[in-house]
Amino acid sequence: MNHRFLVAAGGLIVLIAGLLLPTMPAAGQATSAAAKTNGTPAKPYTPPRTPDGQPDLQGFWTNTTYTPLERPKDVNKEFFTQEEALELIKKAADIEGEQTEPGTILDVHYDFTQFGLDRSQGGFALNLRTSMIVDPPGGRIPPMTPEGQKRAAERAEARKRMGAATDAVQNQSLSVRCILMDRDGPPMLAGAYNNNYQFVQVPGYVMILVEMLHDVRIIPLDGRPQMPQNIRQMMGSSRGRWEGNTLVIETTNFTDKTAFQGASEKMRLTERFTRVAEDTMRYQFTVDDPATWAKPWTAETPWKKTIGPIFEHACHEGNYGLYNTLAGARVEDKKAAEGANKPSK
């Protein structure tokens, strides 16, 4: 595929975005209506039931979105109009398309118009919210407590002591190392691509297959206690229950390696999945971490039904990018050392 085509395709995705989005007003309306009436849709949707009587969330879902977690500083309202939202998505899709502009440094990356990497190609739930955060009403993460700020400063210091990102593999992010995508948390947020999930339900369990890194969350529903405090896992210990039609997942026992938005490992996360329409699920989460924020804060974003199957994403097995990044840095080190040893003219 040549560059000329890439640019043409870049225009195409905007066209596709324009074609896809107006076909989904129901999702957007459901979401905004739900929000405006404090969490209850105007016409409550009753999801089908699994054979054992659970509300049926099964199937493939995407949480792709252009809605930021925090409200942009120049926006002072809770909702955009549909026209404003579509315009913003078009702009964002344009910027994504430009990532492959020939002759720029950004050219040396994925072709975002191929393989569904560009977010707008796959279809997603239109969200009129200006931020995912709904509480506090300002749409932004509340200020950290002094303890939280101190920890953030200490982490930043520790990070500095580790040296440059290319000095050692451990200095790279968990995402780059294919250990855990930061945005998969939990909480489960979207990134630029691979935002697909499969829900499978059996008596006693909900399983969520995460496309990114083939992560799997198996959530027991039998009321068992969380894992003992001394067992910490990056994705924590998750236990689920049904509250009416809502799947509620409580997660604790985190490590300090993921540190969602600066949280401590004592973070207690509550996620709520509610199917609000045949093709739309509301995902809400509340972050409760008194060691970092004085009060819990809550966000919500719609997920949309999509099509499967989900193919294996063997990230670590093909992580040549990480290897080459580190190897390249060592070549640069060697060059720099040789340069320093040369007598100056």
Next chain:
Amino acid sequence: MAEMVLLLEAVMHRDIYQMRNRSRGSTIVPVAMAAVLWLSVTAAGGQTPAYRAPRSADGKPNLNGIWQALNEASWDIEGHAAAPGIVTALGAAAAVPPGMGVVEGGPIPYQPAAAARKKENFEKRLTLDPEIKCYLPGVPRATYMPFPFQIIQTQKYIMMVHTFARAVRTIYMDDHKEAPADSWMGWSNGHWEGETLVVDTTGFNDQTWFDRAGNFHSDALHVVERFTATDPDHLLYEATIEDPKVFTRPWKMSMPIYRRVDKSAQIMDFRCVEFVEDLIYGHLRKQPGK
């Protein structure tokens, strides 16, 4: 309705157990019943006890649960004596436990060149075994590694979620497709044959092994697995291996798989990438003063 079905299941199970017990007696009726039992055993393939598993909602044998193999196949699927490990510092802790093997009918039928490659794999296993690098283990290896895995079974999809490397398989039960591309865990289509879940897997790459002894395959690998409950807590696992690039004929392995009956059993996080980073990338660490 569901309760009735369950009740019926319970009655049938009891009947089978009673039949078994009575068949040890010497009266004519129990002998006749034993004959019926024997016939059903034979019909199921000669080894499978005539056990009828509890049913899931769609009327199929319910294989949901957390399972684990309990044997030495992970070290070497063929019979082998105990042997020292390859890392001296680990001493007896990493020695090879002896095992009678899980391969049926003699040695694995390697083609001559493949036999040489297997030998080389074994000799260089410290650097070549993909398990060491936390790579996805492939099939059937994932099934008998010394870690639990969970079967999550619905009518359309049966998920097998493994502890090691968080390897996951999706078995497509009603939407059979050809593999869209090669992968580590392959592309699995499944169907039921009576009491048996049959899984047909292709679309493998040539990167995975069968064990730590260097037994291997090519990207032409075709695995047909059969999962049959033999009682409430055991599955008979059979895997037929076909790979015309590596073997002279199809061959088969079989073993029991055990239900993890401990109440607290769960698939825990074994995010091993983190454990192998110094091994894979350690030599690329910036050296002090450079």
